[in-house]
Amino acid sequence: MTDHFPGYDVLRKRRTPSWDERTRQAINDRLSVPREPRFLSPELFAILAAACGRIIPQPPDRPPVPVAAMVDTKLFESKRDGYRFASMPEQGEAYRRGLRGFDDAAQSLHGRRFAGLEPAAQDQILASAQKGELDGPAWQGMPSKMFFEHRLLIDAVSAYYAHPTAWSEMGFGGPASPRGYVRMQLNRRDPWEAAEAKPGEEDRVRWENEHV
Amino acid sequence: MSDPLAAPRAIQGRAPDVFREGGWVEMREFSESEAVDFVVIGTGAGGGPLITRLAEQGFSVVGFDAGPYFRPLEDFASDETAQNQLYWLDERIVDGENPIRMGGNNSGKAVGGSTVHFAMVSLRFRPEWFKSRSLLGYGADWPLDWREMWDYYGKAERALSISGPVTYPWGPKRPRYPYRAHEMNGAAEVLARGAEAMGYKWSPTPLATVSAPRGDSPPCVYRGFCRFGCSTNAKQSQLVAFIPRALAAGAEIRDLAMVGRIETGADGRATGVHYFREGRWRFQRARNVVVAGYAIETPRLLLNSANDRYPDGLANSSGLVGRNLMTQSNQAVYGSMKDEVRWNKGPPSLSITEHWNYDDRKDFFGGYCWMAQGPLPIEWVTVLTGSLGLWGEQLRERMKNYNHQVGVKMVGEMLPNENNRVTLADETDQYGLRIPRITYSWGDNDKALVAHALDKMQTSMELAGVRDTFQQVDDTNHLAGTARMGSDPRSSVVNADCRSWDIPNLWVCDGSIFPTTGGVNPSLTISAIALRTADRIKALADRGEL
Ligand SMILES: Cc1cc2nc3c(=O)[nH]c(=O)nc-3n(C[C@H](O)[C@H](O)[C@H](O)COP(=O)(O)OP(=O)(O)OC[C@H]3O[C@@H](n4cnc5c(N)ncnc54)[C@H](O)[C@@H]3O)c2cc1C
Ligand code: SF4
Numbered sequence: 075m076t077d078h079f080p081g082y083d084v085l086r087k088r089r090t091p092s093w094d095e096r097t098r099q100a101i102n103d104r105l106s107v108p109r110e111p112r113f114l115s116p117e118l119f120a121i122l123a124a125a126c127g128r129i130i131p132q133p134p135d136r137p138p139v140p141v142a143a144m145v146d147t148k149l150f151e152s153k154r155d156g157y158r159f160a161s162m163p164e165q166g167e168a169y170r171r172g173l174r175g176f177d178d179a180a181q182s183l184h185g186r187r188f189a190g191l192e193p194a195a196q197d198q199i200l201a202s203a204q205k206g207e208l209d210g211p212a213w214q215g216m217p218s219k220m221f222f223e224h225r226l227l228i229d230a231v232s233a234y235y236a237h238p239t240a241w242s243e244m245g246f247g248g249p250a251s252p253r254g255y256v257r258m259q260l261n262r263r264d265p266w267e268a269a270e271a272k273p274g275e276e277d278r279v280r281w282e283n284e285h286v
Numbered sequence: 287m288s289d290p291l292a293a294p295r296a297i298q299g300r301a302p303d304v305f306r307e308g309g310w311v312e313m314r315e316f317s318e319s320e321a322v323d324f325v326v327i328g329t330g331a332g333g334g335p336l337i338t339r340l341a342e343q344g345f346s347v348v349g350f351d352a353g354p355y356f357r358p359l360e361d362f363a364s365d366e367t368a369q370n371q372l373y374w375l376d377e378r379i380v381d382g383e384n385p386i387r388m389g390g391n392n393s394g395k396a397v398g399g400s401t402v403h404f405a406m407v408s409l410r411f412r413p414e415w416f417k418s419r420s421l422l423g424y425g426a427d428w429p430l431d432w433r434e435m436w437d438y439y440g441k442a443e444r445a446l447s448i449s450g451p452v453t454y455p456w457g458p459k460r461p462r463y464p465y466r467a468h469e470m471n472g473a474a475e476v477l478a479r480g481a482e483a484m485g486y487k488w489s490p491t492p493l494a495t496v497s498a499p500r501g502d503s504p505p506c507v508y509r510g511f512c513r514f515g516c517s518t519n520a521k522q523s524q525l526v527a528f529i530p531r532a533l534a535a536g537a538e539i540r541d542l543a544m545v546g547r548i549e550t551g552a553d554g555r556a557t558g559v560h561y562f563r564e565g566r567w568r569f570q571r572a573r574n575v576v577v578a579g580y581a582i583e584t585p586r587l588l589l590n591s592a593n594d595r596y597p598d599g600l601a602n603s604s605g606l607v608g609r610n611l612m613t614q615s616n617q618a619v620y621g622s623m624k625d626e627v628r629w630n631k632g633p634p635s636l637s638i639t640e641h642w643n644y645d646d647r648k649d650f651f652g653g654y655c656w657m658a659q660g661p662l663p664i665e666w667v668t669v670l671t672g673s674l675g676l677w678g679e680q681l682r683e684r685m686k687n688y689n690h691q692v693g694v695k696m697v698g699e700m701l702p703n704e705n706n707r708v709t710l711a712d713e714t715d716q717y718g719l720r721i722p723r724i725t726y727s728w729g730d731n732d733k734a735l736v737a738h739a740l741d742k743m744q745t746s747m748e749l750a751g752v753r754d755t756f757q758q759v760d761d762t763n764h765l766a767g768t769a770r771m772g773s774d775p776r777s778s779v780v781n782a783d784c785r786s787w788d789i790p791n792l793w794v795c796d797g798s799i800f801p802t803t804g805g806v807n808p809s810l811t812i813s814a815i816a817l818r819t820a821d822r823i824k825a826l827a828d829r830g831e832l
Contacts, residue, residue, distance in 0.1 A: 078686050094517065096360060100368035129677045156373055156389025160381035160723075197678065204675065227671050231681070235663040236367040244688045246663055247630065249364035251517040254507030255631040260472035263626065270626065270689065 077135065077243075081280035082268040084241045084248035091253035092266055101249070104236060109140055113149035113166065114173075121173040122146070124189040128196050129227060130234040137239050144233035162220055172221040174212035176203070245270060290354035290361055291371065294542045294563060296397075301533055302357050304526055305502035305519060314536045318570050322346040325559050325572040327545045327587065330399015331812040332796030333578035334524030334532070335445070339820030341537035345827075348538045348570060349529075350561055352583075353395035355541035356402065356525065362517040366664045369514035372396055372403045376721070378582065379711050383727035384760075386613050392765050393580060397541050398525030400580065401809060403513050406494040406521055407635050407657065407697075408448045409806035410439045412457055412643050418802050424651035424731075425702055425802035429773040429782035430815075436460070438814035443492075446522040446813070447500045450492030456640045465497045468506065473629040473658040474637035476692045480746030486641035491657060493633055494522040494809075508632040510660055546719050548575050548591040548600055548792065556600075556792045562717050574832065576784075578796040578816075581611060581765035585708045585798065586722045588769070601769070601786035601794070606779050608709060610702040610767040611726065612803040615736050618659060619743040620669065620693035621755035627692045634660035635695075642742065643805045650734035652699030653805035656743055659693045666691070673758045692752055696739045697764070699805040700732045708768055764808050766800035783822040784815065791832070795819050 087093060088101075111119035123142035132138045149166050162168055173188075179199045180188035188196065202208050204227075206219030213221075234240050241248045245268035247255070257264050266286045271279040288295070295302050296313060303309030316322050323345040326337045337349040353374075356362065363369060374393035380386055394400035413432035418425040440461055443450075450463030467490035470478070474490070481488035495506045495516070506520040519526050529539060543563040551557040558571040577584045585608035589599035599607050635657035643653035661669065663685070670676045670684055706727065710720040728736075740757050747755050772778025775787035780799055786792045797812050804811070826832050 092364075094364065096362065096517075097364040097368075100363040100365050104367070129681075131679055131682060133682075153370065154375045154377060154389075155387075156375040156393065157378045157380045157385075157387055157724075159385055160379050164377075200677075204677075223672070223675075227677060228668055231667045231671055231677070232367070232664050235667045235685070236365075240685075241663065243682075244663065244685050246688055247628075250509035250511065251362075251364035252507065252509075254509035254518075256508070258469050258471040258508060258632055260475060260623075260625045260627060262472075263628070267628065268689075 078270055079242065079245040079268045079283060080271050080276050081283035082242050082245060082286065084238045084246070087248065087266060087286060090266065092251070093249045094251050097249045097251060101238065105238070107140060107143050107147050109143050111143070111146045113146050114169065118170065118173045119146060120189040121176055122169070124196060125176060125200060125226060126230045128193060128200055129230045133239060133243055136243060139234050139237040139239050141230055141233045144236070145229045148229060159220060159224065161217055162224070163216060165225065168216060168221055168225050171213055171216050172218070172226060175208055175210060175218060178210050178212045179208055290356050291542070294540065295355040296539045296541045301539055302355050304357055304530065307357070307359050311530065311533055313533050314538055316346060316348055316538050318568060321558070321571040321573050322348050324574045324576060325350065325570055326576045326578055327559065328399060328578035328580065328583070328796060329397050329529060329539065330394065330524055330578065330580065330796065331401050331809040332816045334398065334401070334528040335442070335813045335816040336576060336578065336795050336820050337537050338528045338532040338535065339817060340823065341532050341535035343820065343824045348540060349532065350540050350543045350545050350559070351397045351399070352544040353397060353541065355397045355539070356515070358515060358517055358519055358525070362515040364509065364511050364517060366514055366662050369403070372515055376715050377713070378721055379713070379723045380726070381723065382706070382725040386724055386726045386762055388582070388724070392613070392763050393582065396525070397529060397539060398523045401523040402525050403515055404523070404809060405513055405634055407807045408443065408446065408492045408494045408810040410457065410460065411435070411804045411806065411811055412653065415802060415804045422651065426770065426772065428801055429771055434818070435814060438818045439810060441817050442810055442814040446494045446527050447496050448492050448494055449497040451490050454492070455487040455489050456644045463492055468493060468497050468633065468636055470636045471629065471632040471660070472625065472627040473660055473692050476623070476627065476750050476752065477637045477639065477658040477694055480694070480750035481639045481641070483749035484742070484746045486639050488637055488639045491635050491638040495520045495633060496522065506633065510630045510632055510634065511662070512633050544717055545587060546590065546717055548587065550593060550595060550600065550789065554595060554789060556789055574791045574793065576793040576795050578794070580796050581768045581798045582708055582722050582724060584794060584796060585768040586710065589710050590719055601779050601788045601792055603788050604776055604779060606770060606777070608768050609704045609707045610770055611706045611708055611724070611765065612700050612702055612767040612800065613726065613762040614764040614803060615654065615698035615700060615732065615739070616695060616761040616763040617736050617740055618693050618695035618758040618761065619740060619747050619755055620691060620758065621747055621752035622687055622690045623692050623752055624690070626689050628689050629660040629692060630662055632660070634658070640806070642739070648738060650731050650738065652701060652731065652735050654696045654698035654735060654739050655805055656694045656696045656739065659695045663688065669758050672760065673756060694743050694747065696743065697805060697807055698735050698739055699803055701729055702767055702802060703729055764803070766797045766803040766808055769794045769798035770801045771799040772801060783826070784819045793819070
């Protein structure tokens with residue numbers, strides 16, 4: 075879990091030619107997404123938050139990403155994907171069923187709520203969903219594999235990797251308009267891109283990253 | 287700044303000037319009660335050039351699009367998520383053995399259609415594909431001659447200022463591309479290495495983004511967000527390349543205008559379209575109606591327009607409207623390199639090999655090409671979750687290797703099959719219209735082609751020094767079929783002029799008319815056919831045959 079890009083913060087470029095006004099606005103909106111659920115009930119939201127925490131764990135040393143709140147916002151704003159598998163209900167209903175299904179599994183395996191389980195026990199339930207092994211009244215026939223793979227997993231990681239914290243952590247250049255890139259070849263870095271630290275170079279790289 | 291989705295922008299005699307912040311251009315407006323020569327439904331790869339050329343030839347034309355009229359300089363964020371605004375995200379049900387994922391994967395909803403977010407790859411068909419039944423033994427013949435298409439490809443390439451190499455390594459001679467090829471990025475170079483190691487030719491990809499200034503378009507700045515809308519206007523989408531020409535020639539564009547039904551009269555001919563705009567249903571009279579809504583919305587509209595006279599939908603005496611839907615196989619091989627590739631820089635597909643489109647030594651029908659890749663973070667993470675099933679700490683660690691990833695992705699030909707189709711579901715959408723159900727299953731030939739391609743791509747990546755390779759086995763993109771052209775009314779929906787067999791003043795001019803889909807991206811062929819159709823319409827009009 076080493077930091078590959080020490081000192082790199084994509085938000086530092088916010089006022090540079092890599093970000094235009096429209097982009098600043100879009101990212102500001104994202105950073106200020108309400109942390110309280112607006113679509114799911116507090117009870118279901120707690121299950122979602124616990125599941126998201128396992129699917130895409132928060133980085134130890136960068137600002138946290140409100141993954142569950144971003145997913146809830148997608149549901150609240152009814153932002154759809156443009157298609158629905160015939161075996162799946164509409165997205166809000168899919169979450170209601172699937173999250174309850176996780177809770178039911180937690181109750182029957184451990185006699186506790188999903189959100190209160192140890193991480194390893196939560197992982198086990200998520201892994202069962204991924205394999206399509208969860209079933210029961212809460213699911214109402216919705217395949218747990220489909221819910222996990224095509225709903226929860228995609229929504230959670232799409233939220234996380236839409237966040238500047240994730241871009242900084244992975245060394246992604248982030249927004250690039252109007253200024254794009256100049257050095258296109260292998261192993262060439264533009265001065266406004268993240269520098270990667272090889273062992274022993276952390277200090278120099280940190281300096282570079284503080285000047286993107 | 288106004289919200290492009292809140293209210294139409296092309297009203298009151300003016301439309302947005304896409305090249306100037308806050309600017310406007312004059313737009314002619316037609317009355318609803320007087321029949322215009324042409325109503326065109328959809329303003330994308332097919333509709334855009336058709337509207338333009340019809341207007342330039344003196345016809346009165348109104349182009350409808352359900353999507354908004356974007357101002358790229360102001361409305362396009364440099365961001366994957368925010369740019370979901372470009373896609374057709376209304377509900378569609380997908381089923382079959384291999385359900386097609388829709389949305390951002392294949393359909394746009396905007397003035398300019400899917401070309402606003404397309405990846406700009408602009409390729410010609412291999413000539414034999416226009417006669418694949420008689421020359422290659424599969425699919426169906428097109429009623430078009432490749433030599434005529436070669437001319438129209440040239441016209442489309444000039445209109446779109448395609449940047450490409452001086453000599454293209456495959457197929458019959460073609461003129462040099464109007465603009466010089468783009469510089470290759472690291473990912474494109476790795477494709478070239480892999481191709482050479484296999485003994486294949488490769489080429490910089492012909493792309494619809496300018497490598498030098500053109501009018502109000504500045505050269506591409508290699509930001510790499512092409513699939514999420516080009517905020518600089520370097521990309522030659524229909525919104526930028528054709529629609530401004532259409533307005534200048536006197537066409538009207540109606541944005542945020544969803545056509546729900548085509549009306550027919552006592553004589554069985556189309557009389558106009560019912561459309562929803564500014565909160566109410568309206569009717570535009572027309573002497574001709576052209577459907578250019580792409581391979582899902584086109585058959586949906588024809589089927590939703592069923593009436594007493596045409597109970598199975600319009601133009602559907604063959605029963606083929608909605609059938610023979612084709613997507614293209616879009617599998618990939620990815621891996622890591624020691625080098626920093628930084629594949630997000632520049633347009634995503636800067637190099638290509640069409641080797642297997644032109645080499646017939648294989649035991650299945652159809653061909654494919656592959657291209658360099660540069661997925662942005664969200665697309666990339668969904669590849670990792672979808673192909674490797676990764677999540678948790680493992681996924682986060684893998685994502686940190688983003689700048690070292692590299693890969694190639696195919697565009698492969700899937701064969702037409704009547705059972706792959708678009709039908710109407712009982713559910714309705716926000717306009718009260720029945721939504722489409724899209725049924726798709728791969729055939730044995732499709733699977734054999736994919737297996738061949740994955741094997742070759744994998745070998746080439748390994749020979750190029752790529753490690754930890756893995757395959758993305760389930761992706762598809764691009765759509766075609768569902769209103770195929772042909773020379774027999776019993777086995778096709780439209781003729782070579784894109785005119786429906788059943789209703790002489792009803793036309794289809796978009797990706798739906800493809801009888802086969804070939805092993806290259808479709809838009810240039812769609813646009814070339816649209817240019818041809820406009821010329822044919824003029825010729826028919828001059829002879830009094832409209
Ligand atoms: C991410 C992505 C990348 C792509 N990259 C490439 C590429 O690199 N090269 C390539 O050749 N192709 C590419 N394609 C495919 C290409 O964009 C399409 O094949 C092409 O645009 C289809 O043209 P069309 O005219 O048939 O439809 P479209 O361009 O999709 O236009 C149809 C328009 O009709 C409108 N419409 C539909 N129904 C109605 C209605 N009832 N009322 C009003 N309006 C309606 C829609 O809003 C839409 O704007 C890509 C597609 C995607 C999604
Ligand atoms: S890379 Fe070029 S074509 Fe793509 S979005 Fe940027 S400027 Fe536009």
